[in-house]
Amino acid sequence: MSHVFCTDLSREAGDPLPGSGAHAERNLLISWPRARWQRNLRHASDMPPELVTQLDALAASGRRVNLIHRRDQPAEVHEVILMPERRRLQLDRSALVAFVEALAAGEDLERWPTTPQHHDLVLCCTHGKKDKCCARYGYRSYKALARAVEEHRLPFDVWESSHLGGCRFAASIILLSPVRKYGRIEPDQALPMLQAEAQGQRFLPGYRGASHLTPAQQCAEVAALQWLARDSALPCAELALVEDNALDPQEMPGHLGGSGSGSGNESDGDNESDGDNAQQYRRQVWRWRQPGEGDGKSKAASGELVVLCHTLTLERIDMCSDIDQGPSPSQVWRAASIQSIDAGYRQYS
Numbered sequence: 001m002s003h004v005f006c007t008d009l010s011r012e013a014g015d016p017l018p019g020s021g022a023h024a025e026r027n028l029l030i031s032w033p034r035a036r037w038q039r040n041l042r043h044a045s046d047m048p049p050e051l052v053t054q055l056d057a058l059a060a061s062g063r064r065v066n067l068i069h070r071r072d073q074p075a076e077v078h079e080v081i082l083m084p085e086r087r088r089l090q091l092d093r094s095a096l097v098a099f100v101e102a103l104a105a106g107e108d109l110e111r112w113p114t115t116p117q118h119h120d121l122v123l124c125c126t127h128g129k130k131d132k133c134c135a136r137y138g139y140r141s142y143k144a145l146a147r148a149v150e151e152h153r154l155p156f157d158v159w160e161s162s163h164l165g166g167c168r169f170a171a172s173i174i175l176l177s178p179v180r181k182y183g184r185i186e187p188d189q190a191l192p193m194l195q196a197e198a199q200g201q202r203f204l205p206g207y208r209g210a211s212h213l214t215p216a217q218q219c220a221e222v223a224a225l226q227w228l229a230r231d232s233a234l235p236c237a238e239l240a241l242v243e244d245n246a247l248d249p250q251e252m253p254g255h256l257g258g259s260g261s262g263s264g265n266e267s268d269g270d271n272e273s274d275g276d277n278a279q280q281y282r283r284q285v286w287r288w289r290q291p292g293e294g295d296g297k298s299k300a301a302s303g304e305l306v307v308l309c310h311t312l313t314l315e316r317i318d319m320c321s322d323i324d325q326g327p328s329p330s331q332v333w334r335a336a337s338i339q340s341i342d343a344g345y346r347q348y349s
Contacts, residue, residue, distance in 0.1 A: 006320045007133040007184070009327075010168035013316050018222035019333040020166055021181040021209035023174060024064035028103070029121070030096070031079040034069040034160055039129050041066055041163035048093070054100040061104060068123065068159040083121065084177035087114040120197070121176040122149075123161035124185075131167035132320050141171035144187035145194065154194050167319045169208070179211035204229060216333050217241060220284045220307035223335035227305060228288060242304070243285035252281050252308060253337045280311045280331075306339040 036044040042055045042065040059065045073079055078096060081088045082103075089112055091099055099112055124142040128135025139160070146158045156175075164172045169183025175197060185193060185206045193203035204226055209218020224239060289302040312334055315327040322328075 004320075004323055005133050005136060006131065006168040006317050006323065007137055007170045009317050009323070011184070013314060013327070015168065015314060015316050016219070016332050016334065017169060017183045017206065017208045018335075019209060019215035019219040020169065020183065021179075021207075021211050021213070021218045022215070023165065023179045023181055023211040024062070025084060025177070025179060025211065026063040027081075027083040027176060028058065028063055028065045028100075029068045029079075029081040029083070029123075029159070029161075030065070031069060031073045031159075032067040033075050034067075034126065037067055037069075037127060037129055037162055041127065041130065048097065051097050051100065054097055054104065058100055058104045063103075066123070066164070067162040069126075069161075070159055081117055081121065082114075083117070086117040086177065088117045089114045117157070119155045119157045122156045122158045122194070123164060123174045123176070124158070125162070125164040125167075125170065125172040126160040127162045130163045131170070133167050133170035134163070134172065137170035138172065140187050141173070141185050141190060144190035145173070148191040148194050152191065152195075154198050156194060156197075166208070168317065173206075181208040181211060182206040183208050213241070216280070216282045216309050217244060217284065219309050219333035219335055220282075220286065223307050223309075223338060224286045224288065224305050227338045227340075238289040240287045240289075241284060242287050243283075245283050247281040247283050247308070249279070249281060251283070252310060279313075282309050283307075284309065304341045306341075308336045308338075309333050310336055 032044045032047070036046050038045055042059060043052055044067060055065050068079070076093055078091050078093060079088065080091055080096075080099065091112070099109070102109060122145055124138055124145055125134045126138040126142055142158070142160050148154065149156050149158050161174075164174050164181075166172050166181075166183055171183075171185045173182040173185050173193075174180070175182075180197070180202065182193065182203065183206055189203070189206065193206060196203040202225060204222065207222055207225070209215075209221050213221060221239065221241075284307045286305045286307060287302070288305065310333070311331045313329050314332045316330055317323055317327050318330075
């Protein structure tokens with residue numbers, strides 16, 4: 001079993017990326033040599049116990065804490081970055097406890113001068129002590145991301161990161177801020193992903209959905225972006241959710257609720273008695289807008305899309321450490337159809 005990886009099993013199971021983009025908006029990032037990282041995403045083997053306690057308390061209050069790493073960063077001088085505040089500073093290890101304590105207490109941080117974080121952060125999980133997929137797939141994609149930024153002078157700040165969630169989607173990547181999450185990014189996709197983001201667009205082959213949305217909304221968001229890119233050839237500048245309602249199964253096209261429309265290891269979930277596993281259906285309306293170009297007088301292209309989504313129960317393995325126990329059932333969201341107000345109904349695939 002040592003040569004089996006959860007990332008490969010996730011692909012084989014048809015585990016979808018959209019709907020898995022949840023992540024905290026408030027983040028504290030602290031550089032720490034990766035060789036010292038422990039399995040916990042914010043702990044290191046040489047971290048003072050009082051700092052461990054403070055970081056755990058800060059995380060419990062709602063601010064996510066991750067360790068980050070770059071080879072050019074001195075081991076005893078820590079780069080500290082606050083997001084979404086976009087502030088950064090350098091601290092000696094002896095000053096970290098007082099800083100984290102003040103941050104957790106909501107105190108004024110003026111005694112620690114900060115500089116602006118101008119560029120978006122690109123974090124790539126390389127946390128091999130958490131999951132071997134993040135070492136196998138994450139590090140090579142990190143190197144490709146760092147190389148692409150350097151060679152093409154792209155406006156990003158790239159770091160290795162401890163656990164970002166979704167190890168089965170390695171290489172797992174997040175951009176801050178606002179939060180955009182990506183998965184299964186191969187080294188040859190690093191440059192096109194960064195180029196898309198630099199233009200204010202999402203790289204759809206690996207995009208998992210905006211983190212402030214629910215899983216169902218993330219699923220529909222990605223489907224709407226794919227629809228626009230494929231059918232309209234319009235890189236959508238703005239996409240806004242205007243309506244989101246639950247549906248009865250009979251309201252879905254082709255009665256997908258009772259069709260058992262999954263494949264492979266999927267099941268339609270109709271036999272699940274647990275309410276949390278009952279199949280769900282949602283209708284969402286998304287408004288898109290593409291600003292006009294030229295002299296500023298041209299009318300912006302715009303429209304609305306109606307996206308119908310439903311859940312499936314997928315048998316999957318979330319992490320390599322779960323492989324020996326075997327797969328367990330999890331609900332995932334799938335887009336069933338998209339209807340454009342102008343273009344009419346079309347089955348989504």
